[in-house]
Amino acid sequence: MNYYNEIKNRLIDNEIYSRVKDYSKERQKIITYFEIGKLLNEAGGKYGDNIIDEYSKKLVIEVGKQYNRRTLFRMKQFYNVFSNKKVTTMLTQLTWSHYLLLLPLDDYDEILYYINISKNNNLTQRQLQEKIKAKEYKRLPIESRNKLIKNVKLRPNDLIPNPVRIKNSNNYKNISEKILQQLILEDIPSFLKELGNGFTFIDNEYPIKFGNRYNYIDLLLYNIKYRCYVVVELKITELKKEHTGQIMTYMNYIDKNIKTIEENDTVGIIICKQDNKYVIKYCSDDRIIAREYELV
Numbered sequence: 061m062n063y064y065n066e067i068k069n070r071l072i073d074n075e076i077y078s079r080v081k082d083y084s085k086e087r088q089k090i091i092t093y094f095e096i097g098k099l100l101n102e103a104g105g106k107y108g109d110n111i112i113d114e115y116s117k118k119l120v121i122e123v124g125k126q127y128n129r130r131t132l133f134r135m136k137q138f139y140n141v142f143s144n145k146k147v148t149t150m151l152t153q154l155t156w157s158h159y160l161l162l163l164p165l166d167d168y169d170e171i172l173y174y175i176n177i178s179k180n181n182n183l184t185q186r187q188l189q190e191k192i193k194a195k196e197y198k199r200l201p202i203e204s205r206n207k208l209i210k211n212v213k214l215r216p217n218d219l220i221p222n223p224v225r226i227k228n229s230n231n232y233k234n235i236s237e238k239i240l241q242q243l244i245l246e247d248i249p250s251f252l253k254e255l256g257n258g259f260t261f262i263d264n265e266y267p268i269k270f271g272n273r274y275n276y277i278d279l280l281l282y283n284i285k286y287r288c289y290v291v292v293e294l295k296i297t298e299l300k301k302e303h304t305g306q307i308m309t310y311m312n313y314i315d316k317n318i319k320t321i322e323e324n325d326t327v328g329i330i331i332c333k334q335d336n337k338y339v340i341k342y343c344s345d346d347r348i349i350a351r352e353y354e355l356v
Contacts, residue, residue: 063099063100063102063103063106063107063111063115064103064114064115064118066099067096067099067100067115067119068118068119068122068123070092070095070096070099071092071096071119071123071124071127072123073092074088074089074092075123075124086152086155086156087152089156090151090152090154090155090156090159091152093135093138093156094135094138094139094142094151096132096135096139097135097136097137097138097139097140097143098139098143100112100115100132100135100136100139101136101139101140101143103115104136112129112132112133112136113129115132116128116129116131116132119132134159134160134163137163138159138163141163141168141171145168150175150179153179154175154178154179155185157185158175158178158183158185158188161174161185161188161189161192162174162175162188162192165192167197169205169208169209170197170198172208173197173200173205173208174188174191174192174197177191177257180257181257194225196221199221199222199223200219200221200222201222203218204218204219215286215327215347216256216258216283216285216286216288216290216327217290217327217329217347217349219256219257220255220256220329220349220351221254221351222335222351222352223351223352223353223354224251224254224255224331224351224352224353224354225254225353225354225355225356226240226243226244226251226254226353226354226355226356227243227246227247227250227355227356228243228355228356229243229246229247230243232355235296235355236296237278237294237295237296240294240296240331240353241264241278241279241294243355244279244294245264248261252281255281255329257285258283258284258285258286259281259282259283259284259290260281260282260283260284261279261281262280262281262282262289263279263280264278264279264280265277265278266279266280268310268313268314268317270313275310277291277292277293277310278292278293278294279291279292279293279294280292280314283327286324287322287323287324288319288323288324288325288326288327289314289318289319289323289326289327290326290327290328290329291307291310291311291314291326291327291328291329292328292329292330292331293306293307293310293328293329293330293331294331294332295330295331295332295333296332296333297332297333297334298332298333298334298335298336299330299332299334299335299336299339299340299350300336300339301339303330303332303339303350304330304339304340304343304345304348307328307330307348308328308343308344308345308348310328311325311326311327311328311345311347311348312326314326325347326347327347327348327349328345328347328348328349329348329349329350329351330348330349330350330351331350331351331352331353332350332351332352332353333352333353334352335350335351335352336350
């Protein structure tokens with residue numbers, strides 16, 4: 061096989077296709093680049109890795125300057141990453157620009173995570189870039205990563221990163237629980253996106269009545285995807301056992317007085333200065349999670 065001519069012809073076909081088939085040109089590009097990656101891999105095995113340098117110099121002149129060494133290298137890498145995986149059928153659901161952000165990542169499970177959230181949440185290239193830059197996957201707890209790898213059914217609080225990043229737009233030095241709540245409310249859309257998919261805001265300082273006394277939930281959210289209420293409590297100290305008791309009481313109140321029979325049980329998130337895994341380990345309610353906060 062003349063690998064160079066085969067690669068050149070496929071790229072020319074792709075250039076033509078992209079001009080006349082706008083609705084599916086990205087899908088065609090992904091298929092073409094995957095096939096070229098395979099050809100480059102085979103040619104490299106036969107003629108050596110320097111074949112990319114040789115081909116790129118000719119392709120830049122004969123087809124277009126966009127087919128430089130870096131682009132050919134990414135095509136080969138694209139094929140090598142996904143050639144033996146079961147996800148190849150869904151590769152065309154993202155754009156090549158998405159993959160250019162993903163290919164530099166070393167961990168395949170991390171790449172797969174970002175593919176899934178990009179596909180499920182219809183992320184733009186810029187939105188995906190922001191998630192990668194914020195190291196969203198690396199901030200997921202190990203148990204959550206294992207669930208993703210094993211394709212175990214997830215709960216609404218499984219994909220909440222640790223730490224949770226909260227924008228400190230006013231550069232506060234001394235943080236109280238009120239100020240922490242204020243920072244969240246100043247940019248509630250960013251906070252909800254940080255928590256994950258499907259979270260919506262109901263109220264802050266949400267009043268609940270026990271006998272003749274009122275207590276106030278710091279933040280009451282709802283997760284549309286999982287159809288459940290979410291109680292959020294803010295703590296500027298290390299997590300303590302009384303914090304889990306407090307939020308459990310609030311969750312039980314919501315379950316008994318607000319949620320309907322069609323909705324799932326309320327979950328609880330304690331956002332604190334420092335996690336204490338032993339407190340959560342021995343907490344009797346596995347709907348409660350703790351996450352540290354990080355001001356950015």
